[in-house]
Amino acid sequence: MARAHYDFAVIGAGMAGASIAAELAPHASVLVLEAEDAPGYHSTGRSAAFWEECYGGPGVVPLTLASGNYLREHGFLSPRGALYVGRHQDRGKLDAFVESFSGTGVTIQRLGREELTQRVPHMREEWCDAIWEPACADIDVAGLHQHYLKAVKQVGAKIVCRARVALLNRTAEGWEAITERGDSYSATTIVNAAGAWADSVARLAGARPLGIDPKRRTVVQLRVSPEAVSDQPLVLDINGAFYFKPDNGRLWLSPHDEVPTEACDASPEEIDVARVIDRFQQVTDWDIEAVERRWAGLRSFAPDRLPVYGPDPEMSGFAWFAGQGGFGIQTAPAAARLGAQIMLGQGADELTSQIDRAVYSPSRFHEAAILAGG
Incomplete structure (x- = not known):
């Protein structure tokens, strides 16, 4: 044959x-x-499973926005919302971020401390400035x-x-x-x-x-007290040092890392897990009761x-x-x-x-x- x-x-x-x-x-x-x-x-x-208009930068926005309607129409998106957060010293970066997406079709707005804490009550006091992206959604x-x-x-x-x-x-x-x-x-x-x-x-x-280089990204699942509210937004540091989002009463937390690596079956390094937990405790007043899961995945960039x-x-x-x-x-x-x-x-x-x-x-x-x- x-x-x-x-x-x-x-x-x-x-x-x-x-x-x-x-x-x-x-x-x-x-x-x-x-x-x-x-x-x-x-x-x-091993994806963190969100659709976020700004993710990847202005050059990726046309692909993201074009995909959004398809994903919604086929039932793959659930509303979430996203906050890029910063401190007083980060206001210049937040301003530059807003400017970089001007004219791209992305919907974002600046928020102050009061509006930030309404959405995420557990942020420590020095985190006082934010950008709100209402269209962010979870992806199935x-x-x-x-x-x-x-x-x-x-x-x-x-x-x-x-x-x-x-x-x-x-x-x-x-x-x-x-x-x-x-x-x-x-x-x-x-x-x-x-x-x-x-x-x-x-x-x-x-x-x-x-x-095209592979990069490792680590994610941990935390059980926190009080329990994470399911409709709280994705929270991303404007400096790229962390992000976290609720998932079924738990929190998924990442150091937003891009560690150069060989193409492989990626696994988390203990130093990355410890580093992001330390950052998280400096940013929020949640009590961490347990690290329930940890994993790592590869992303590859030209x-x-x-x-x-x-x-x-x-x-x-x-x-x-x-x-x-x-x-x-x-x-x-x-x-x-x-x-x-x-x-x-x-x-x-x-x-x-x-x-x-x-x-x-x-x-x-x-x-x-x-x-x-x-």
Whole structure:
């Protein structure tokens, strides 16, 4: 029997791979190769699960805002609200933050101490200034991921787990992908949706790595007294030293860290857990009764911290869908639609009409290398 040949072989079945595969599959034959036993084991399964308009910076806002309506219409968002908080000495940073998002379509407003403590009563006195973002919401990450995996399967695309790609060989048809188990698959185009492993996959194909670096982020779940109120907002330090949000009577707390690491099965370091608990106790008057859980996940960034979507300018038949930092889940609907339109040679639709696809092209790194003489 002849081996099946696919138009696209997507490497990775986390949120990135599942969403781009779901958008490609109605128009082309698609194979998804996932290294782990089940999709979403790494970053997707360890997300702090919020949609926040400012997260990722102004360059990510068009993707976030475009995705918001899709997520709401499909029932994946629950209202939360977000507060960026600071002290007297942070007012300049808060002012600059507001200015940086001017004209982007983001809805934010300044609050004083009284309005801040109405929303989060346990903030210590020196935390007196804030920015309120009312549109922030919790994301049903598992539901969204399953939504895309189901869409992939409904149109007959194939998902293969325990299929870590070990070799990518050029063929007359495009590519042969050989897994560590020795299985072989044929495709015209490779879509690199491998997250923290994106540069490693590029090297397998002989493509130039783009400098997509994995970073570790730690989260702990605290039982506090009094119990965290379920409708309190997400709270983020304007200096990036912590964030926390309630979850079923508990608090999820992170040092908002980005610790350089190898692509791996990330686990929390005790020093990071201790550091963020110390910060939390300096910021709030909650009593910590127990650290109930701790975990770490990877987020991967391109050098300019913007995502990378589209064909590699030097390697034909090799496309990128990577570098999505910590915002890949909240931008998934618009990003996947945009990425598929680019790879299929389609124009924009209502979801992507306000997004400048050139901003996210991998060509920007090759052009920079040429200008630098690299």
